[in-house]
Amino acid sequence: MAVAGTNLSFETDFKDHLDTRGLTFDDLRAHQCTNIVLLKLSEDLDNWDTAGLYLEITLPEVKAIKVNNSSEESRRVALLNKWKQKNGDDATYYNLISGLHDANRIDIADQALDYLKESIIEIRRQQEIARRKEEERQKEERRQQEIARQKEEERQKEERRQQEIAWRKEEERQKEERRQQEIAQQEEERLKEKRQQEIARQEKEEQLKEKQQQEIELEYKMKENFLTRIKSKVLSKGLDVPDLQVNLRQEDIESVAELIGKDWYTFGKCMKVEESTLDHIKEVGRNKPGRKKKLLEHLIIKKVRFEDIIYGLYNSADEHNPAINGVLEYIFRIRIKKDGQNPRADEKHDKNSKLDEKEEQNQSLKSHPKLRPQYQDPAPPTPLSPSSNAASGIFRQRNPWQAKFEERREVQPNLITRSLSDLKPHNYREHFYSALWFEEDEHIKKLSTKCDGAGKLTIYHHEKVPSFFDQSDDYYYGYISGLSDDKIEYATQASDDVTILKPDGSDICVAFKHNYNFDHLENRMYIVAPDSPELLEAMKYGTAVEGGNEISISAQFTVKYFYFNQLHNAVIKAPEHVLPCLLPEVFSFGQLFLTFDPRHSDFRCIKLDDKLQLKALQMIVSESSSMCKPHPPVILYGPYGTGKTRILARAAFEVMMNGVNKNKCTRILISAHHEISITTFIFAYFGVIGRKYHLPFEVILISRQENKGVYADMYMTTDEFSKKSAYICTMPHVIIITTYTMSLKLHQYLYSPEGFFTHLFLDEAAQVREPEAIIPLALATRDAKIVLAGDHRQVGPNILVLGEEAKKFGLNISLLERLLKRYEDIGSVATRYVTKLSVNYRSHNSLIDLPNLFYENLEINPDKSLQKCSSPTGYSFVSADSRLIEQFDDPDQQWVEACIVLEEVRSYLERMKHINPNFNPRHGVCIITSTRKQLNHIKTMAFRYKEYEIVKKVSFRPSFMIQGYEFQAIFLSLFELVGDDEMNASYVKSLFNPYVFNTVITRAKFHVVAIGSPEEVKQFELDTLSHPDRGGNATKCWHKYLKLCTELGTFYHHIDLSMFKRKKTEVSDPNMEKVK
Secondary structure (H helix, E strand, O other): OOOOOOOHHHHHHHHHHHHOOOOOHHHHHHOEOOHHHHHHHHOOOOOHHHHHHHOOOOHHHHHHHHHHOOOHHHHHHHHHHHHHHHHHHHOEHHHHHHHHHHOOOHHHHHHHHHHHHHHHHHHHHHHHHHHHHHHHHHHHHHHHHHHHHHHHHHHHHHHHHHHHHHHHHHHHHHHHHHHHHHHHHHHHHHHHHHHHHHHHHHHHHHHHHHHHHHHHHHHHHHHHHHHHHHHHHHHHOOOOHHHHOOEOOHHHHHHHHHHOOOOHHHHHHHOOOOHHHHHHHHHHOOOHHHHHHHHHHHHHHOOOEHHHHHHHHHHHOOOOOHHHHHHHHHHHHHHHHHHOOOHHHHHHHHHHHHHHHHHHHHHHHHHOOOOOOOOOOOOOOOOOOOOOOOOOOOOOOOOOHHHOHHHHOOOOOOOOOOOHHHOOHHHHHHHHHHHHHHHHHHHHHHHHHHHOEEEEEEEEOHHHOOOOOOOOOOEEEEEEEOOOHHHHHHHHHHEEEEEEEOOOOOEEEEEEEOOHHHHOOOOEEEEEEEOOHHHHHHHHOOEEEOOEEEEEEEEEEEEOOHHHHHHHHHHHHOOOOOHHHHOOOHHHOOOEEOOOOOOOOOOHHHOOOOOOHHHHHHHHHOEEOOOOOOOOOEEEEOOOOOOHHHHHHHHHHHHHHHHHHOOOOEEEEEEEOOHHHHHHHHHHHHHHHHHHOOOOOEEEEEEOOOOOOOOHHHEEEHHHHHHHHHHHOOOOEEEEEEEHHHHHHHHHHHOOOOOOEEEEEEOOOOOOOHHHHOHHHHHEEEEEEEEEEEOOOOOOHHHHOOOHHHHHOOOOOOHHHHHHHHHHHHOHHHHOOEEEOOEOOOOOHHHOOOHHHOOOOOEOOOOHHHHOOOOOOEEEEEEOOOOOEOOOOOHHHHHHHHHHHHHHHHHHHHHHHHHOOOOOHHHHEEEEEOOHHHHHHHHHHHHHOHHHOHHHHOEEEEHHHOOOOOEEEEEEEOOOEOOHHHHHHHHHHOOOOHHHHHHHHOOEEEEEEEEEOHHHHHHHHHHOOOOHHHOOOOOOHHHHHHHHHHHHOOEEEOOOOHHHHHHHHOOOOOOOOOOO
8 A cells, every 4th residue: 555645656766776876765855955955956847847846846936936036047046946945844855856856857856865865864873973982971871870889888988997996086186185274374475575575676667667668769869969969060061861771881990980089998888888888899919009009899790880980979078079070081081982973072062053043033123022932842752863962872862941840940931822622733732731820839938838938947966766767877867856747747748858948048958758747746847967067067056955955047948859850851752642642633533343252251350340341341342444643542431449450461461462463562551640550450460460471572560669469470660671671672562561651761771762651551541630630641653552541539630730820721530530521522423432331440439429429320239249248347436535636735635536546446446357257457447637737646546555556556547648549448627727728738648638538538338437526527628618629529428428427326435535535634655656
């Protein structure tokens, strides 16, 4: 009986065709035709319309196919597709080949059989492979079961053995415990004594390190002062300071030895040569000339420079030592020999040319009295040519006159541009020269008005010099009295040195501040003065006081102009190709597109969220279709804790790995304002990755001090960098991390007309003046990618810049904030270069309310593990029986509030000790005040009383030095000066300034505690709402803080304050010395 749907005629005729291929009719019925097979069969189906009728395609359908398809090829395909569509599940090889057989297309039917045979063979092959794998899997499963059974037997056997061992150990433990209990008390005493000895040893080591650092800094200051004093003499010789910064060579020994005076031994001591070495030289040297040569040979080994030689001659005699002139003349001869020309001759020619030019200018001014001398942009920094009288080969570039304090003070700026709206690439340098000049002028006036004046200078007798001075026979040590605490604090921060004058105005000496002033305010400014005849004479006629002589003086403080030197230098060195990207127009922007997928990092430390952080990453690593190069900077901004630094680290890693994989030169410079901020890139990101994975590129952090810690291989001092700079210049893949100002030092080693860094990531770009933010851009290549990141709601130039004139030039607006406004004005073509972050990942959600006063839509932290914290969280206020006062005239009030602060911190630390025994107070807790006096007072008390032993370990920082830090908890002392003069001078760093308030409270991850008098706090905030240093921000921060604490029930009144007054009368522990 025939099977339904069979074609007996077809099966009879085609049986041989199937047999030759090893197929059956069941195979034909079991397999459907695929689209690919139909497509291949259509190629030879020339009589498609006839075949279609045999495939049960109706004549109207055939006609429709013919009409709807223009080519024969498409009609064939359409016919077979129509057949498959109509037959559905019955579109099998059997029905297809049967129809082709009836249409007498045996050739195509054979092709179909061949395709089916190939398909079946492949299917059977795959089935055989699967069968074998299943057999192997079952075999392996049986083997694993046998292994597991054996292991279980061994485990049970081992468990019985371990139980027996545990029983025996328990007996031994109980026996040992009884023995330990007998000696526990003695052991505890011994360990306690050992801990105390270790603490004392560590404190002694820290004091020694601090003294050594102070000695180094003092020596540097003295040397810098000497170079300043001798600079006119150097210039008169046709030289400049860099000419002195050349190492002494073997061929110089003969000539220099003749210039050293007879007292070579004293000169050696001034050169820091050990006396044992000098005594050895004295023994081996036959005569004085021989000993001088031996000494110089020893100095060559120490790699001294000519400036060190001159400084040693100065210290061994004075600046009028004729040997100094001799050395300068010798250096001048070297330079002539090296350059092949006489710089003095060139200088004379230049002077004559300048005189002629000035005469022409004067004539022009007479003819056109309305004309004024115009500021001239210096030429862009280029390598010195051999024909230039400045080309010496000893150094790469000299500082421009704008970066020299004495010279720029003689050139008052022309007021051509007065606002940011006038800023263009062609006047960019002149604009910021004017802005910086006016701000520096304001600093000079403020320092002079606030701190200059008459006072008393007490010079200690050498045997009475306090121990915190690192005493040297070449200097005198003392203090200036007659200045208020506020003036001493301001002069400590704002000045470099102080000129000591007699009451009649004649010079005595130039003295330097001692570092002790930074940590102690005692109505005295401690100074170090070089030995001089004028000082000795003044001391001779001074008044004898306890420990020394007192002199009536007039003090004139010198402003810290080195910072402004750096900013002027940065503006002048900004490359011409960079300036247009700082002032972009509509045509400067293009479409952003990715050239690689920045998602191949699996490191947890640089993991980003998929919402905004990944979008920011893609924006940073993308390319622009704009023809303008460099492209306008991309901007990443947002509140604290939103991951800006992490995104920059991730972007640097992704860009660098892409450069390594594509063998493309990639050099990245990462800069930030604070030293603590740049170390984050090592300790939180690249250092962590480098310990788990070999980085195929170099990471270098430039630091002022040597690092010998766990990531020492990623650190370099500036001296180390200068020695290795030639090699670093050849690196194709390197990340260099440094502060903005430190990056200026890289310029002399890495500069080239084409630039060095392909990518520049500027973190904390909203916290610095624009001239500081552009310092790194001096090394940008012509197609560099520039990224700005920051938070313009925290302390920045908006409140730090002094003077209305400087603010008119827009110096109080950061580069990041200026570009944000410019991008918004340009429109959507520019705003695609901006990403705003809003999710806080740093702090507990209980600390979000107050920052929301400054940010829009700050989103809570989604990290559930952070929110389940068992330690104290949120804001608290402790009411103290102290108040804001006009002067520090009531030490009891200051003392009481300090006690409350210490009690609150101690209570918190004791609680944290139970929650987390490994809690680190140094990194976990910080006490913050607006003034150093209050901070030092709290710190001194912590070190004085035994009950505050644990508090000594926390961090103590003033409010103006807190940026870049993070702590679990912070404690704020609101004890401040509120007198008109003091308030106006120090409000920029006050905790009542809203920008300082926001910066400070966002340092805490879990807990903020404020201590003060609530009514005084609210009144003082109301009185200062219109203060100019608030930058127009009228937010009532402390009113909101107190209201929030009241609502949350975290407003506390401290216990009876009489206990503190009783404590003040107690005898302090004689073993606990006051902190130095």
